[in-house]
Amino acid sequence: MVNQSNSDLKVGLLNADTVAPVVPTANADVRYSALGLRGSRIEAGLWAERRRTNHNVTIPHGAAELHEMGTVFNFELAAGRPGQYRAEVDDSGTPAPFLDSDVYKWLEAVGWELSQTPDRSLADLAEPMIDLIAKAQRPDGYVDTFYQVTRPGREFTDLQWGHELYVAGHLVQAAVAWKRGLGDERLLRVAQRFSDRIGAELGPGRRELICGHPEFEMAMVELYRTTGEARYLELARTLIDRRGRGLLGKCRHGSRYWQDHEPVRSAAEPAGHAVRQMYLDCGVVDVAVETGDRELLDSAIRRWDSMVSNRMYLTGGLGAHHRDEAFGDAYELPPDRAYAETCAAIGSVMLSWRLLLATGDERYADLIERTAFNAVLPGLSFDGSHFFYSNPLLRRTSVTEIVEGNATTRRSPWPPIACCPPNLMRFLATFPDLVATTDADGVQLHQFVSGSLEAQVRGGTVRLSTTTNYPWDGTVEIEIGQAITEPWTLSMRVPAWCSRAIASVGEAAEKIEGGPGRIEITRRWRVGERIVLTMDMPARVTLPDSRIDAVRGTMALERGPIVYAVEDEDLTGGDSVESMEVDPATKFEVASALDTRLGDLPSITFEADFRADVFDKSMPYRDSSEAATEIPTTGPKKVTALPYLACGNRAGLGMRVWIPTRTRAR
Numbered sequence: 001m002v003n004q005s006n007s008d009l010k011v012g013l014l015n016a017d018t019v020a021p022v023v024p025t026a027n028a029d030v031r032y033s034a035l036g037l038r039g040s041r042i043e044a045g046l047w048a049e050r051r052r053t054n055h056n057v058t059i060p061h062g063a064a065e066l067h068e069m070g071t072v073f074n075f076e077l078a079a080g081r082p083g084q085y086r087a088e089v090d091d092s093g094t095p096a097p098f099l100d101s102d103v104y105k106w107l108e109a110v111g112w113e114l115s116q117t118p119d120r121s122l123a124d125l126a127e128p129m130i131d132l133i134a135k136a137q138r139p140d141g142y143v144d145t146f147y148q149v150t151r152p153g154r155e156f157t158d159l160q161w162g163h164e165l166y167v168a169g170h171l172v173q174a175a176v177a178w179k180r181g182l183g184d185e186r187l188l189r190v191a192q193r194f195s196d197r198i199g200a201e202l203g204p205g206r207r208e209l210i211c212g213h214p215e216f217e218m219a220m221v222e223l224y225r226t227t228g229e230a231r232y233l234e235l236a237r238t239l240i241d242r243r244g245r246g247l248l249g250k251c252r253h254g255s256r257y258w259q260d261h262e263p264v265r266s267a268a269e270p271a272g273h274a275v276r277q278m279y280l281d282c283g284v285v286d287v288a289v290e291t292g293d294r295e296l297l298d299s300a301i302r303r304w305d306s307m308v309s310n311r312m313y314l315t316g317g318l319g320a321h322h323r324d325e326a327f328g329d330a331y332e333l334p335p336d337r338a339y340a341e342t343c344a345a346i347g348s349v350m351l352s353w354r355l356l357l358a359t360g361d362e363r364y365a366d367l368i369e370r371t372a373f374n375a376v377l378p379g380l381s382f383d384g385s386h387f388f389y390s391n392p393l394l395r396r397t398s399v400t401e402i403v404e405g406n407a408t409t410r411r412s413p414w415p416p417i418a419c420c421p422p423n424l425m426r427f428l429a430t431f432p433d434l435v436a437t438t439d440a441d442g443v444q445l446h447q448f449v450s451g452s453l454e455a456q457v458r459g460g461t462v463r464l465s466t467t468t469n470y471p472w473d474g475t476v477e478i479e480i481g482q483a484i485t486e487p488w489t490l491s492m493r494v495p496a497w498c499s500r501a502i503a504s505v506g507e508a509a510e511k512i513e514g515g516p517g518r519i520e521i522t523r524r525w526r527v528g529e530r531i532v533l534t535m536d537m538p539a540r541v542t543l544p545d546s547r548i549d550a551v552r553g554t555m556a557l558e559r560g561p562i563v564y565a566v567e568d569e570d571l572t573g574g575d576s577v578e579s580m581e582v583d584p585a586t587k588f589e590v591a592s593a594l595d596t597r598l599g600d601l602p603s604i605t606f607e608a609d610f611r612a613d614v615f616d617k618s619m620p621y622r623d624s625s626e627a628a629t630e631i632p633t634t635g636p637k638k639v640t641a642l643p644y645l646a647c648g649n650r651a652g653l654g655m656r657v658w659i660p661t662r663t664r665a666r
């Protein structure tokens with residue numbers, strides 16, 4: 001038996017003032033500190049607009065759906081009300097065991113949101129839910145409606161599929177939001193009691209079990225960071241080190257599905273269910289930085305590098321398989337069957353943020369940018385009340401069936417498995433936290449928004465404001481709002497897509513140039529001093545690695561951080577994106593948006609050809625001697641591409657990111 005006291009863990013000084021989901025202790029081995037939601041505000045632009053919609057439409061819509069679907073009602077059942085458990089059932093008739101987590105993620109979103117924008121009506125939706133959860137909790141601390149109502153007495157008997165720790169992790173994250181954001185400890189008391197119940201069951205020296213769906217690990221580190229109780233950190237470390245030893249056994253997708261195929265410290269590649277891998281590695285980084293465990297941190301970095309190099313879509317989307325919602329083999333990235341679950345993209349951002357704090361490497365901020373714009377935002381409709389679960393890079397014009405939700409056609413108001421919608425809500429509620437960081441030497445600007453920042457540096461408090469029309473324009477103006485007498489360093493990320501950026505400083509307009517990485521300027525900044533960062537943003541043609549067979553011989557369009565796509569809606573004469581071809585040497589021009597239904601979005605216009613249908617025989621194949629003859633096309637037609645994040649907001653279905661190339665005779 002291992003002693004449950006934590007002799008080798010030094011409790012770090014808590015950073016109690018930072019309002020953010022990830023707040024390492026002063027003891028943690030991290031490069032940067034978060035400014036949190038009080039230190040970073042977004043005031044205008046795309047993110048401000050999306051966040052306003054989240055507050056006013058998406059979050060209230062979520063509350064209505066959670067009631068409508070019975071997800072809140074299930075807590076009433078657990079609290080003693082008679083009735084039938086309400087949940088989506090799988091093919092075997094088993095109800096989904098993880099729906100409590102949707103309530104918790106929604107509550108987490110509301111907690112962060114209220115900490116920035118007080119709103120009585122949102123609080124009135126949330127507070128009865130918190131009271132109800134407390135009422136549903138058993139005297140022994142256990143709270144999980146699926147087990148309490150449908151499987152009483154069978155707690156902790158199905159760690160593979162039961163999701164108990166996963167659900168508990170989301171409860172803890174919601175509780176942390178209400179504690180940090182609002183000083184409200186009601187949910188924290190519930191979360192601590194359940195965490196202690198779990199610790200007593202399978203903590204260090206207890207039953208050797210792990211949960212099939214990671215999530216609880218990072219939540220335990222955050223609970224440690226909130227309460228200063230080292231037992232939660234020890235529990236997280238124990239669960240991570242148990243993983244990869246086959247404790248879960250094999251499921252029909254193999255043990256890779258739940259990352260139990262190889263110990264975390266030695267696993268070199270991301271594997272299995274993409275959300276699980278992302279959430280697991282979030283916990284891995286959290287434990288690593290709090291315990292100074294370099295080996296553990298390096299393992300997460302190694303998997304991140306591998307993921308980016310050969311298992312990630314251009315959009316930042318993750319997961320090539322629908323069947324097991326999983327990573328495929330290296331370079332297995334089909335555009336039409338892309339899973340690219342919205343939750344996996346959110347998990348990727350959560351992981352990259354932790355790695356950015358830990359290492360200070362701007363590559364992580366680059367991936368946050370790519371993923372946030374192109375794999376997270378597309379999950380939500382412009383009206384704020386419809387959601388994609390999977391985010392493919394090719395949607396065919398003709399589909400045999402329009403299945404809502406867990407499919408590739410249209411957004412759903414609330415998918416039967418509704419993990420993604422409340423995940424989007426908490427993501428948008430906390431996005432300002434990702435904009436900048438601080439250390440003793442200064443402030444690091446990672447994402448470009450219109451807003452304001454306040455940071456503590458060695459010599460005191462500095463404030464600055466930023467103004468930009470990013471991501472549609474590459475100019476960012478920064479103005480110093482409060483200065484200190486000592487010099488400090490302003491660091492600005494230069495994105496990987498930008499080969500050359502120029503910072504123009506002060507009235508003398510002193511020019512400082514930089515390439516991908518960052519521009520750093522150290523000086524005694526004065527109040528009112530201005531820096532203008534300029535990044536050229538032409539449309540650019542992106543080619544895939546030829547090992548990604550599914551998109552060989554195609555090209556994509558990008559501009560700044562934004563991936564573009566063509567939709568049937570913007571083609572004329574009945575043309576379809578399925579027959580489209582483009583010469584990569586053609587001229588790509590940036591224009592203003594063509595469709596007022598989508599707002600003022602820069603589009604990219606160019607000439608494309610559309611193949612005539614020549615495969616009208618019995619099979620969609622033909623003899624090579626025939627193929628030698630030129631396939632007729634319609635001739636060049638003007639085509640418009642729009643940001644991928646705007647796709648799927650109109651009636652048409654056809655959409656493609658990767659466009660087949662063809663060299664046109666000149």
Ligand SMILES: [Zn+2]
Pocket residue numbers: 341342343344389418419420421423
């Ligand atoms: Zn999801």
